[in-house]
Amino acid sequence: MASERPEVLILGGGFAGLACAAALAEGGRRVLVLDKKPHLGGRAYSFDDPAVGSVDNGQHLFMGCYRATRRFLRLIGTEDRLEIPPEVVVDYAEPGGRRDRLSCPSWLPAPLHLAAGLLGLKGVPLKDKLTLLAFDQALKAMKKGPVPEAVERLTVRGWLTGLGLSPAFQARFFDPAAIGILNESPELASAAGFVQALREMFFTGRESSRFALARVGLSQLYTDAARGFIEARGGRVISTAKAAGLIVEGGRVRGAVTDMGSRFEAEHTVSTLPPWDLKKLELPAALRGPWGDLAxxxxxxxxxxxxxxxxxxxxxxxxxxxxxxxxxxxxxxxxxxxxxxxxxxxxxxxxxxxxxxxxxxxxxxxxxxxxxxxxxxxxxxxxxxxxxxxxxxSPVPGAEAKRPEPGSGMAGFSFAGDWTRTGLPATIESACASAFTVADKIN
Ligand SMILES: Cc1cc2nc3c(=O)[nH]c(=O)nc-3n(C[C@H](O)[C@H](O)[C@H](O)COP(=O)(O)OP(=O)(O)OC[C@H]3O[C@@H](n4cnc5c(N)ncnc54)[C@H](O)[C@@H]3O)c2cc1C
Known part of the structure; x- marks a missing residue:
C-alpha cells in the first residue's frame, strides 16, 4: 500500500498540509505529504535546546473560535492537549509595575461580556469608554460576508480613530489585540483582518472569545499524532523533500518534482506552501498571480x-x-x-x-x-x-484581494495554506480552514 501512487500529493507539512492530509486519509484517499525540512510543523513546531529544554519556535495562542483547528486536533486525537479555560481574562503590566485587567464575565453572553470587560479597564477614562458604542455598531454592521473595501483600505489605526476611539483606549486594549492577532502594527495592518478576527471571537458564540493554549510543545500537539494518523491510513509523509516544480501535462497538474529530481505523480496536488516559497517553484503561468507580491x-x-x-x-x-x-x-x-x-x-x-x-x-x-x-x-x-x-x-491594506481562494488553482491543483482567502487573518485557524475546504472538495 505504502509504495502505491498517491491520489493526492500535498506540498508542505505544517498545520494546513497535515490537516488536509489527515482529512483526505480519513476519507479513504491515498495521500503523500512532502516537506522540505527535516521536521514537520512548518511555522509551528518545537525542538530541543540544550540551554532551555523543549522550545516552541514561538509561543502560539489559539482561540475558542478556532473550529477548524479543533476539528483537526479532534480527528488526530489530541484536542485535549489544548486548554481552553472558561474565563476570558487578560492581565496587563506596564513599566513601573502598574497593572490592569480585562475580565469578561462568563455569565454574560458575547459580546456583552467584552463590553463589560472593557468598561472595567482602569487605565481608560469613562468618556473614552463611551465611544465603544460606535465601535460596537461598526462591527455589527460587518457581522458577516466580505469586509467592505472601504474598511479594507484603512489601517487598524485609521479605522479605530475614525470611530472616535481615543489614543489611550487604543493603546490599552485595541493595539495589543491587533498586533497579537495580525502580527503587524496598527499603523501598518489593514482593518480587514482585525474585523474578521473580532467578529469570529465575539459574534459566534460564548466559547469563541476564550483563549486556548497548548499544554504541550507544538510538535507534541499535532505533528507526531498527524503523521501517525496519516500513516495508519496508508498515507506517507516524506521529510527533507523540497518541491522544485510542478509536472504539467495536457493542461493539468500531474504532480511535482523535487530539487533532487524525484518525480511524485498524483491525480491532485495541493500546495500549502507560503507564497514566498511557492513563487520560487517552476509553476505554469495559469497559477501565477498577484499573490506573488504578498509579503x-x-x-x-x-x-x-x-x-x-x-x-x-x-x-x-x-x-x-x-x-x-x-x-x-x-x-x-x-x-x-x-x-x-x-x-x-x-x-x-x-x-x-x-x-x-x-x-x-x-x-x-x-x-x-x-x-x-x-x-x-x-x-x-x-x-x-x-x-x-x-x-x-503581512496583512497590509490591499493584501486581502491578492489572497487566492482556498481550493482555487487549475485542473489537478489547489491552493491552500494560512495565507489563502479564508475570510480569516492568516493564522493556524486559517491554515486548517483552508485544509478542510480543499479536502472536502477532493473527497
Ligand atoms: C513565531 C510564530 C508565532 C505565531 N503565533 C501564532 C499564534 O499565536 N496564533 C496563530 O494562530 N498563528 C500564529 N502563527 C502563525 C502560524 O504559525 C501559521 O499561520 C501556521 O503555522 C501556518 O501553517 P501552514 O501550514 O499554512 O504553513 P507552514 O507552517 O509554513 O507550512 C508550509 C510547509 O511547507 C514547507 N515547504 C516550503 N517550501 C517547500 C518546498 N519547496 N517543498 C516542500 N515543502 C516546502 C515548509 O517547510 C512548511 O513546513 C505564528 C507563527 C510564528 C512563526
Missing amino acids: PAPIVGATLRLDRAVMSERFVGLLGTKTHWVFNKNALHGLPGPEQTLAVVISGAHEAVRWSPERVLETATRDLTACLPGFAAAKVTGAKVVKEPFATL
Missing part, C-alpha cells in the same frame, strides 16, 4: 529559564514596551518549580528581527524587569532566541 511579517521570541518564579498568570500583556507578551510555560505545561520558564514575544518585529540574539535578550530582560516586580531578583540560567522572519502574512 511576510516577522516575529521574534525568546525562551528564558529563571532560577525562581516571577509570575503566576498564564500570560501577561506588556504595555508601552518593545516586548508585547510574556507567557508562563510552567503554568501552561505543568512544569515543576522552583525554576520558571518564560516565553516572550515581539510581534510585527521588522526592527527586532535584525537584532543580535544578545540584543533581543537585553530588550526582553529590560522590559520584564520594568513590568514584573520580581524579575530583577531572578537569575536567567538559560535562554534561547528564535527569529522567524517569515512568520505570517
Whole structure:
C-alpha cells in the first residue's frame, strides 16, 4: 500500500498540509505529504535546546473560535492537549509595575461580556469608554460576508480613530489585540483582518472569545499524532523533500518534482506552501498571480529559564514596551518549580528581527524587569532566541484581494495554506480552514 501512487500529493507539512492530509486519509484517499525540512510543523513546531529544554519556535495562542483547528486536533486525537479555560481574562503590566485587567464575565453572553470587560479597564477614562458604542455598531454592521473595501483600505489605526476611539483606549486594549492577532502594527495592518478576527471571537458564540493554549510543545500537539494518523491510513509523509516544480501535462497538474529530481505523480496536488516559497517553484503561468507580491511579517521570541518564579498568570500583556507578551510555560505545561520558564514575544518585529540574539535578550530582560516586580531578583540560567522572519502574512491594506481562494488553482491543483482567502487573518485557524475546504472538495 505504502509504495502505491498517491491520489493526492500535498506540498508542505505544517498545520494546513497535515490537516488536509489527515482529512483526505480519513476519507479513504491515498495521500503523500512532502516537506522540505527535516521536521514537520512548518511555522509551528518545537525542538530541543540544550540551554532551555523543549522550545516552541514561538509561543502560539489559539482561540475558542478556532473550529477548524479543533476539528483537526479532534480527528488526530489530541484536542485535549489544548486548554481552553472558561474565563476570558487578560492581565496587563506596564513599566513601573502598574497593572490592569480585562475580565469578561462568563455569565454574560458575547459580546456583552467584552463590553463589560472593557468598561472595567482602569487605565481608560469613562468618556473614552463611551465611544465603544460606535465601535460596537461598526462591527455589527460587518457581522458577516466580505469586509467592505472601504474598511479594507484603512489601517487598524485609521479605522479605530475614525470611530472616535481615543489614543489611550487604543493603546490599552485595541493595539495589543491587533498586533497579537495580525502580527503587524496598527499603523501598518489593514482593518480587514482585525474585523474578521473580532467578529469570529465575539459574534459566534460564548466559547469563541476564550483563549486556548497548548499544554504541550507544538510538535507534541499535532505533528507526531498527524503523521501517525496519516500513516495508519496508508498515507506517507516524506521529510527533507523540497518541491522544485510542478509536472504539467495536457493542461493539468500531474504532480511535482523535487530539487533532487524525484518525480511524485498524483491525480491532485495541493500546495500549502507560503507564497514566498511557492513563487520560487517552476509553476505554469495559469497559477501565477498577484499573490506573488504578498509579503511576510516577522516575529521574534525568546525562551528564558529563571532560577525562581516571577509570575503566576498564564500570560501577561506588556504595555508601552518593545516586548508585547510574556507567557508562563510552567503554568501552561505543568512544569515543576522552583525554576520558571518564560516565553516572550515581539510581534510585527521588522526592527527586532535584525537584532543580535544578545540584543533581543537585553530588550526582553529590560522590559520584564520594568513590568514584573520580581524579575530583577531572578537569575536567567538559560535562554534561547528564535527569529522567524517569515512568520505570517503581512496583512497590509490591499493584501486581502491578492489572497487566492482556498481550493482555487487549475485542473489537478489547489491552493491552500494560512495565507489563502479564508475570510480569516492568516493564522493556524486559517491554515486548517483552508485544509478542510480543499479536502472536502477532493473527497
Ligand atoms: C513565531 C510564530 C508565532 C505565531 N503565533 C501564532 C499564534 O499565536 N496564533 C496563530 O494562530 N498563528 C500564529 N502563527 C502563525 C502560524 O504559525 C501559521 O499561520 C501556521 O503555522 C501556518 O501553517 P501552514 O501550514 O499554512 O504553513 P507552514 O507552517 O509554513 O507550512 C508550509 C510547509 O511547507 C514547507 N515547504 C516550503 N517550501 C517547500 C518546498 N519547496 N517543498 C516542500 N515543502 C516546502 C515548509 O517547510 C512548511 O513546513 C505564528 C507563527 C510564528 C512563526
